[in-house]
Amino acid sequence: xxxxxxxxxxxxGVSTATISRVLNNSERVSPATRKRIEAIIxxxxxxxxxxxxxLKHSQTGVVGIIVSLITNPYMTSIVESIEGTLAKNDAxxxxxxxxxxxxxxxxxIEELLRRKVEALIVVxxxxxxxxxxxxxxxxxxxxxxxxxxxxxxxxxxxxVCCAQEPGLMEALNYFLARRLFPIAMILGDEGNxxxxxxxRLFAEFCSGAGxxxxxxxxxxxxxxxVEGVVTNAAELMSRxxxxxDRPRAILAYNDMVGxxxxxxxxxxxLRVPDDIAVISVDNTxxxxxxxxxxSTVDLRTADLGRMAAELYLRIRSGYIPAREASRExxxxxxxxxxxx
Amino acid sequence: xxxxxxxxxxxxGVSTATISRVLNNSERVSPATRKRIEAIIxxxxxxxxxxxxxLKHSQTGVVGIIVSLITNPYMTSIVESIEGTLAKNDAxxxxxxxxxxxxxxxxxIEELLRRKVEALIVVxxxxxxxxxxxxxxxxxxxxxxxxxxxxxxxxxxxxVCCAQEPGLMEALNYFLARRLFPIAMILGDEGNxxxxxxxRLFAEFCSGAGxxxxxxxxxxxxxxxVEGVVTNAAELMSRxxxxxDRPRAILAYNDMVGxxxxxxxxxxxLRVPDDIAVISVDNTxxxxxxxxxxSTVDLRTADLGRMAAELYLRIRSGYIPAREASRExxxxxxxxxxxx
DNA sequence: GTGAAAGCGCTAACAT
DNA sequence: ATGTTAGCGCTTTCAC
Numbered sequence: 001x002x003x004x005x006x007x008x009x010x011x012x013g014v015s016t017a018t019i020s021r022v023l024n025n026s027e028r029v030s031p032a033t034r035k036r037i038e039a040i041i042x043x044x045x046x047x048x049x050x051x052x053x054x055l056k057h058s059q060t061g062v063v064g065i066i067v068s069l070i071t072n073p074y075m076t077s078i079v080e081s082i083e084g085t086l087a088k089n090d091a092x093x094x095x096x097x098x099x100x101x102x103x104x105x106x107x108x109i110e111e112l113l114r115r116k117v118e119a120l121i122v123v124x125x126x127x128x129x130x131x132x133x134x135x136x137x138x139x140x141x142x143x144x145x146x147x148x149x150x151x152x153x154x155x156x157x158x159x160v161c162c163a164q165e166p167g168l169m170e171a172l173n174y175f176l177a178r179r180l181f182p183i184a185m186i187l188g189d190e191g192n193x194x195x196x197x198x199x200r201l202f203a204e205f206c207s208g209a210g211x212x213x214x215x216x217x218x219x220x221x222x223x224x225x226v227e228g229v230v231t232n233a234a235e236l237m238s239r240x241x242x243x244x245d246r247p248r249a250i251l252a253y254n255d256m257v258g259x260x261x262x263x264x265x266x267x268x269x270l271r272v273p274d275d276i277a278v279i280s281v282d283n284t285x286x287x288x289x290x291x292x293x294x295s296t297v298d299l300r301t302a303d304l305g306r307m308a309a310e311l312y313l314r315i316r317s318g319y320i321p322a323r324e325a326s327r328e329x330x331x332x333x334x335x336x337x338x339x340x
Numbered sequence: 341x342x343x344x345x346x347x348x349x350x351x352x353g354v355s356t357a358t359i360s361r362v363l364n365n366s367e368r369v370s371p372a373t374r375k376r377i378e379a380i381i382x383x384x385x386x387x388x389x390x391x392x393x394x395l396k397h398s399q400t401g402v403v404g405i406i407v408s409l410i411t412n413p414y415m416t417s418i419v420e421s422i423e424g425t426l427a428k429n430d431a432x433x434x435x436x437x438x439x440x441x442x443x444x445x446x447x448x449i450e451e452l453l454r455r456k457v458e459a460l461i462v463v464x465x466x467x468x469x470x471x472x473x474x475x476x477x478x479x480x481x482x483x484x485x486x487x488x489x490x491x492x493x494x495x496x497x498x499x500v501c502c503a504q505e506p507g508l509m510e511a512l513n514y515f516l517a518r519r520l521f522p523i524a525m526i527l528g529d530e531g532n533x534x535x536x537x538x539x540r541l542f543a544e545f546c547s548g549a550g551x552x553x554x555x556x557x558x559x560x561x562x563x564x565x566v567e568g569v570v571t572n573a574a575e576l577m578s579r580x581x582x583x584x585d586r587p588r589a590i591l592a593y594n595d596m597v598g599x600x601x602x603x604x605x606x607x608x609x610l611r612v613p614d615d616i617a618v619i620s621v622d623n624t625x626x627x628x629x630x631x632x633x634x635s636t637v638d639l640r641t642a643d644l645g646r647m648a649a650e651l652y653l654r655i656r657s658g659y660i661p662a663r664e665a666s667r668e669x670x671x672x673x674x675x676x677x678x679x680x
Numbered sequence: 681g682t683g684a685a686a687g688c689g690c691t692a693a694c695a696t
Numbered sequence: 697a698t699g700t701t702a703g704c705g706c707t708t709t710c711a712c
Contacts, residue, residue, distance in 0.1 A: 002454070004705060015683045020707055030681055050455055051400075052705035054391030055688045062434075070420050071413070071625065080410050083437050087444075092455065094402075095435040097423050104427075114342070115390055115432065230629040256629060263631035266606050285411065286629070289570040289596060291603035344689055355699045360691055370697060392689035395704045 003046045011044065012037050023048060054116055062092045063119040063312055064112035066105060070097040072225070073255075073284040074301060078123050078147060081305025089313055091118070100125075106134070113140055119312040123147045125225060143315050143322040145308050150193050159327045160307045164197050164281065167297035167332030168251070171279045172205045174334065175249040180277055181215040184240065184247035186233065186257055188224025195224075198253065198281075217247060221260075224253045230260040237264025241276075249340075252280035255287040258294045262339065278339040281332075292338030299332050343386045351384065352377050363388055394456055402432045403459040403652055404452035406445060410437040412565070413595075413624040414641060418463050418487060421645025429653055431458070440465075446474070453480055459652040463487045465565060483655050483663065485648050490533050499667045500647045504537050504621065507637035507672030508591070511619045512545045514674065515589040520617050521555040524580065524587035526573065526597055528564025535564075538593065538621075557587060561600070564593045570600040577604025581616075589680075592620035595627040598634045602679065618679040621672075632678030639672050 005023075009016045014033060021029045022037045029037075040046075054060045065082060067075045083093055094112060098105040112120060119142050122135070136156045138144060144157040175183050185202045187195050199218065206216045219240070221232040233252070237260065240246055252258035258280025262272060270276050272292060279295045280287055287294035307328055314320045345363075349356045354373060361369045362377045369377075380386075394400045405422060407415045423433055434452060438445040452460060459482050462475070476496045478484060484497040515523050525542045527535050539558065546556045559580070561572040573592070577600065580586055592598035598620025602612060610616050612632060619635045620627055627634035647668055654660045 005707095006705080016706075017684080017708080018682060021682085024707080028681060033681080047454065049395070049705050051391045051394030052688090053707080055389070055395055055690090055705080056707045057688080060391075070423065071416050073411070073413070073625075076411050076416050079435075080437060083410065083435060084439075087436070087448075090451075092434045092436075092451070094432045095419075095423060096427070096432075097420060099424075108427075111430075111432070114387060227625065227628050230631055231633075234631045259629060260631065267631075285413075285567065288567050289599060289626070291570060291574045291600065291607075293571075345691095346689080356690075357692080357700075358698060361698085364691080368697060373697080389689050392704085393691080395689080395706090396691045397704080 002049075003044050005046075005048065008037065008040055008044065008046050011040050057116065059316075060116045060118060061090060062094060062115065062117050063121060063309075064094045064096065064108075064115070064117035065121045065123065066096045066098055066108055066112075067123045068098050068100045068125045069225075070095070072125065073286060074282055074299070075123055075125065077284065077301035078305040078308075081302045082121060082309045083305075085306050085309035086312075089309075091312075102134070109138070109140075113142070117142055118316060119143045119145060121145045121147060121308050121312070122149075123308075124149060143312065145311055147304055147308050150197075155325060157325055158311055159325070159329075160304055160311060161328075162299050162304055162330050162332050164194065164297065164299070164332050165201055167299075167334050168198060168201050168281070169205065170334035171251055171295075171297055171340075172202070174279070174336075174340065175251075175277065176209055178249075178277075180249035181211070182217055182245055182247045183211070183215065183249045183251065184217040184219060185251045186219045186221060186236065186253055186261065188220065188229070188253045188257070189222060190220070195253070198251075202251070214245065217245070221253070221257060224257055227256070229256050230263070233257045233260025234264035234267065237261045238268050241265065241268030241270055247276065249277045250279070252278065255280045255282040255284045255290075255294060255296060258296065258339075259286055259290050262290055262292075262294065272339050279334070283335055287337070290339075295337045295340035296335055297332050298335045300330055303330060342389075343384050345386075345388065348377065348380055348384065348386050351380050397456065400456045400458060401430060402434060402455065402457050403461060404434045404436065404448075404455075404457035405461045405463065406436045406438055406448055406452075407463045408438050408440045408465045409565075410435070412465065413626060414622055414639070415463055415465065417624065417641035418645040418648075421642045422461060422649045425646050425649035426652075429649075431652075442474070449478070449480075453482070457482055458656060459483045459485060461485045461487060461648050461652070462489075463648075464489060483652065485651055487644055487648050490537075495665060497665055498651055499665070499669075500644055500651060501668075502639050502644055502670050502672050504534065504637065504639070504672050505541055507639075507674050508538060508541050508621070509545065510674035511591055511635075511637055511680075512542070514619070514676075514680065515591075515617065516549055518589075518617075520589035521551070522557055522585055522587045523551070523555065523589045523591065524557040524559060525591045526559045526561060526576065526593055526601065528560065528569070528593045528597070529562060530560070535593070538591075542591070554585065557585070561593070561597060564597055567596070569596050570603070573597045573600025574604035574607065577601045578608050581605065581608030581610055587616065589617045590619070592618065595620045595622040595624045595630075595634060595636060598636065598679075599626055599630050602630055602632075602634065612679050619674070623675055627677070630679075635677045635680035636675055637672050638675045640670055643670060 096108040281297040283298040287296040436448040621637040623636045623638040627636040
């Protein structure tokens, strides 16, 4: 095998304890010996054995990530960002795909803890309500970082999330300023956080702007996190195109819905954005590859991933207490592209 | 901490060695004691400490996966499949995203080996030529499984791949049988394997079917693995729609190109598939969410992922020699949907 | 400020 | 068929 702590110790003419000390840059080691040892370590390319460390319940350099659906581009983007940030800091990730299966998720967590991950990052889909009560009760001996946990204002763990409201308001005000009425909000199934937020916010916006039922509509297209929603949204849009109170502006639940709306509009012979403006939510790959490119409310997946990873790194460095709950919230924002 | 091998040993009234033997279900242990010990293990919920095992250079239950671009839906699908298959078998994965950066990839491999992964699965993009010579030279002490390594007929490692030819031929014959001429092949940049295969195969097909230049065209849209290709393809299609020898059938390099073609066709007022039939390659999310849904050559990502994972599992079980190169190749196939 | 030494939980000779 | 025991490479008291 590779070079061990003993090799370094004898090369430096000190004991393994001293090496260990400089490794865990703790305690008092004379600057001179520290410097000398560090040089030898670098020179010999020594890296401590992960398993020996893990055996002594210490650093393993691994964080566990649980995502609810890895094939969802929204998730993928967050994972990419976490991975990239951690890789720069010599940390590895265990990737676990829960498929929204709570039971499986619990088993994953148990096993990850057994493997002594240094942090547990749980990425929720914004349109899915995780069993947050489970996490509230979770006694992990590593920090738990919840990405997009919106439900509890005071969860027991670290939370990193992106507020939808600011971007949604920007979008609605964009429509309002151009007097693009009626405005239609296209939602997914009721009952999840993301949907509720949008519905409430739209209602507030309408009453605030004095928009009557003739100027505002709400439609639903079923489960919006499922591929079939695109077709549903396209069909809905075709119908709306023929309706007497055809909307001039659409705010779509997510990018998949947005893509469906675009297709429906084009099929109905409507020009986007001239006849109808469309803004969706998520800013995933889909919004960028649609033609025309979708204007969308950016949920800032890359930032979210980076923040989660950096939070772990700060905890690891001791800058932040691991077991205290913290909350970082960033604002979504409107990204204007070709459909509005 | 949890229950250790000593706890089990004393509970069973035997030595730790015996426990270890039943754990590694090797050697001769009397069926009676084995049964008894297994019961106690189950009862106490004992699980061997991963780090102690790793320290003794044995099983770690982890496999390393290196993908060239995790945000690519093609990759994501393979990763999902690998993860799902391994999770059922209590194996975890380290996910590494190389971003097509060779240098980074090498560092990942080095670190993964140090972490004693039980297998290394490298997923190449079908449109990217990996530095296969690097892998040929790689001396890993774990099996290396290359997914979609097409270049070498006799690589030093295990290969699992999907041949594009069968599905492409199906697609072309589909066009031929319906006499949808001219047929246009839309390719990405020259120089990668995937592109070369398609070009060669198309040429062979044309000469085989006696198709002259009036009945067959080849076009290029630049780097087809980049989001912007959608717009390029849309623009190309708009131009083709106005051309005197407008194609009646399109075979698109991948799903992104296919989506672009669809949009271009619709923008030009062409009905799909009545005026123009479109078939793409990949069968990713994109082909399923496009409206109309794209007919596509299925590159069978889910099967590929499962095969790679199962290959590792068979090696782990000793059914297959780890260090011998093997090759499993499956055939792509045409999936007919709404655009053809 | 540094060293000696006792483990961490397991595996694998070597004994019996 | 089962037990004894010496490590794997590191961390961490406890001495000095």
